[in-house]
Amino acid sequence: MNVLQASDQKRLEDFARQIRVTTLKELGHLGFGHLGGAMSVVELLAVLYGDVMKIDPQNPAWEERDWLVLSKGHAGPALYATLALKGYFPEEMLLTLNQGGTKLPSHADRNLTPGVDMTTGSLGQGFSTGLGVALGHRLEGKDNAVYIVLGDGECQEGQVWEAVFYAGNAKLDNLIVFVDHNKQQLDGFIDDINPLGDLGAKWEAFGWHAQEVDGHNVAEIYGAIQQAKAAKGKSSVIILHTIKGKGCHFAEGVELNHHMRFTQEQIAESLAILEGGELS
Amino acid sequence: MTLTRDDRAMKDVYIDSLIKLAREDENIVVLDADLMHSNSTIRFMKTYPERAINVGVQEANMIGVAAGLAATGKIPFSHTFSCFNTRRALDQIYMSVAYAKLNVRIVGTDPGITAAYNGGTHMPLEDVGVVRGIPTMTVLEPVDNVMMEALIKDVAYHDGPVYLRVNRKEPEKIYAPGTKFTIGKGMALKDGQDATIMASGIMVAEALRAAQLLKERGVNARVVNIFTIKPIDQELVIRCAKETGAIVTCENHNVINGLGSAVAEVLGEHYPVPLERVGVQDLFGEVGSLDYLQQRFAMTAKDIAEKVQLCLSRKGGV
Numbered sequence: 001m002n003v004l005q006a007s008d009q010k011r012l013e014d015f016a017r018q019i020r021v022t023t024l025k026e027l028g029h030l031g032f033g034h035l036g037g038a039m040s041v042v043e044l045l046a047v048l049y050g051d052v053m054k055i056d057p058q059n060p061a062w063e064e065r066d067w068l069v070l071s072k073g074h075a076g077p078a079l080y081a082t083l084a085l086k087g088y089f090p091e092e093m094l095l096t097l098n099q100g101g102t103k104l105p106s107h108a109d110r111n112l113t114p115g116v117d118m119t120t121g122s123l124g125q126g127f128s129t130g131l132g133v134a135l136g137h138r139l140e141g142k143d144n145a146v147y148i149v150l151g152d153g154e155c156q157e158g159q160v161w162e163a164v165f166y167a168g169n170a171k172l173d174n175l176i177v178f179v180d181h182n183k184q185q186l187d188g189f190i191d192d193i194n195p196l197g198d199l200g201a202k203w204e205a206f207g208w209h210a211q212e213v214d215g216h217n218v219a220e221i222y223g224a225i226q227q228a229k230a231a232k233g234k235s236s237v238i239i240l241h242t243i244k245g246k247g248c249h250f251a252e253g254v255e256l257n258h259h260m261r262f263t264q265e266q267i268a269e270s271l272a273i274l275e276g277g278e279l280s
Numbered sequence: 281m282t283l284t285r286d287d288r289a290m291k292d293v294y295i296d297s298l299i300k301l302a303r304e305d306e307n308i309v310v311l312d313a314d315l316m317h318s319n320s321t322i323r324f325m326k327t328y329p330e331r332a333i334n335v336g337v338q339e340a341n342m343i344g345v346a347a348g349l350a351a352t353g354k355i356p357f358s359h360t361f362s363c364f365n366t367r368r369a370l371d372q373i374y375m376s377v378a379y380a381k382l383n384v385r386i387v388g389t390d391p392g393i394t395a396a397y398n399g400g401t402h403m404p405l406e407d408v409g410v411v412r413g414i415p416t417m418t419v420l421e422p423v424d425n426v427m428m429e430a431l432i433k434d435v436a437y438h439d440g441p442v443y444l445r446v447n448r449k450e451p452e453k454i455y456a457p458g459t460k461f462t463i464g465k466g467m468a469l470k471d472g473q474d475a476t477i478m479a480s481g482i483m484v485a486e487a488l489r490a491a492q493l494l495k496e497r498g499v500n501a502r503v504v505n506i507f508t509i510k511p512i513d514q515e516l517v518i519r520c521a522k523e524t525g526a527i528v529t530c531e532n533h534n535v536i537n538g539l540g541s542a543v544a545e546v547l548g549e550h551y552p553v554p555l556e557r558v559g560v561q562d563l564f565g566e567v568g569s570l571d572y573l574q575q576r577f578a579m580t581a582k583d584i585a586e587k588v589q590l591c592l593s594r595k596g597g598v
Contacts, residue, residue, distance in 0.1 A: 129380070163344070
């Protein structure tokens with residue numbers, strides 16, 4: 001079914017709001033962090049973990065599970081919030097983010113965090129490792145899906161295009177790549193640094209099934225995933241048009257919002273807005 | 281001392297041993313980056329096409345894909361020339377493989393001056409150094425076909441990532457068929473009390489010839505083959521230092537960050553004795569025959585013998 005029921009849409013929107021609030025509390029407790037790119041992937045995480053993915057939070061290593069490779073590993077805090085809300089680990093653990101000895105490091109680590117499927121952080125690498133996971137499943141004759149999340153700035157990495165090239169030819173039905181196209185990178189706006197041009201056309205030229213949707217609209221994300229699954233014999237990319245810092249009033253629209261410092265007052269204000277439902 | 285050259289290329293012995301193991305274990309997967317004909321991995325492709333992946337000319341992606349395969353329980357062996365399989369994909373080896381605890385077996389062919397006619401651009405003299413600095417990495421350099429064949433199973437099932445440095449060509453025979461090897465343990469090939477020559481790879485044969493030259497000069501040198509460069513056999517290095525009082529290392533690599541450095545670290549911390557290092561003295565590689573390059577970089581038996589005598593003079597002996 002390609003269309004999300006109204007009740008499911010509401011449920012996923014609520015889940016996204018919860019993820020955003022929880023991520024903000026998690027980062028707020030620390031006082032600094034990769035806020036912008038965590039906020040822009042929230043709706044995607046809500047759709048994947050709230051509906052699409054086959055997972056078992058009580059058994060993170062379940063052999064039949066779908067995998068998520070957060071290649072933009074710096075968005076780890078949003079993934080951790082999602083996993084905690086799904087019950088992979090207690091929500092209190094979120095307050096240990098980046099503290100010495102924590103299981104929640106700045107960048108995602110498969111060996112530390114229950115539910116994190118791949119270690120990422122050095123950009124471009126999660127695409128190749130996710131591709132290897134999809135190939136491994138195909139070798140086993142298994143149909144576990146692999147979802148890979150790339151940043152748009154990450155698409156400047158050469159390794160991304162090695163993987164686009166190879167995966168395009170490998171025609172992996174069980175693989176869906178998302179690009180969080182929030183138009184910003186650490187040093188500012190992508191168009192001012194090293195513009196990506198027509199990203200969808202680039203992927204299509206490599207033989208991919210490419211779609212572009214509003215990355216903050218859960219129904220559009222859900223529909224695109226269903227269409228990607230229906231596109232047999234092709235690897236699929238979904239380009240999510242997003243806003244870096246989305247839903248966080250002091251970060252949204254700010255040029256340098258990749259990694260920020262913030263005050264408790266800013267966090268409290270932002271939470272009040274979110275919990276009041278005005279922005280999300 | 282007369283050594284004979286094997287009539288089989290080490291790359292063929294390597295891949296045939298792996299194919300044999302793959303017959304028993306369907307998790308073994310082979311990856312290459314457009315060097316299947318150079319590395320003989322084409323034989324694996326022909327035997328098990330569904331378990332062989334040629335990604336084309338893309339080393340970084342190959343290492344990442346191998347790591348992902350390991351995450352699903354496969355035992356991936358990635359192949360390309362040593363220079364590309366280390367320095368070209370170093371960040372991938374660091375994060376996707378070692379840091380992520382995904383056990384890829386990284387097989388680098390044409391190590392050091394054996395890259396001969398491919399020249400300086402393709403001559404890895406730093407490969408051991410760059411991977412040696414990564415925690416959990418095991419670094420192995422099989423010396424002949426007997427060892428290559430014997431080690432393959434241990435490499436496949438080793439707990440942790442492995443960098444295997446493989447000479448593609450016909451090696452000189454060092455070990456008798458049936459010899460047993462243990463990863464992490466060096467092997468004495470000739471006893472002696474005046475000094476110890478510790479050698480790896482193609483330098484083992486040179487070391488044995490050097491010991492013969494020294495014997496004619498009345499110097500009784502011990503020869504030890506260190507085929508596990510990391511973790512270095514610390515106990516053996518200390519024992520040789522205590523028993524012979526002088527050590528000369530011989531490696532087909534820059535003397536910085538390879539076998540000589542590993543031995544120096546052990547000696548410096550535990551039992552300092554005079555040390556000399558034979559190998560490329562921090563220079564770039566060049567094109568030429570193996571014979572020319574051994575002369576050019578002072579890596580012959582004669583050069584080793586001279587370093588042993590220099591070491592003995594520092595020891596205050598002969």
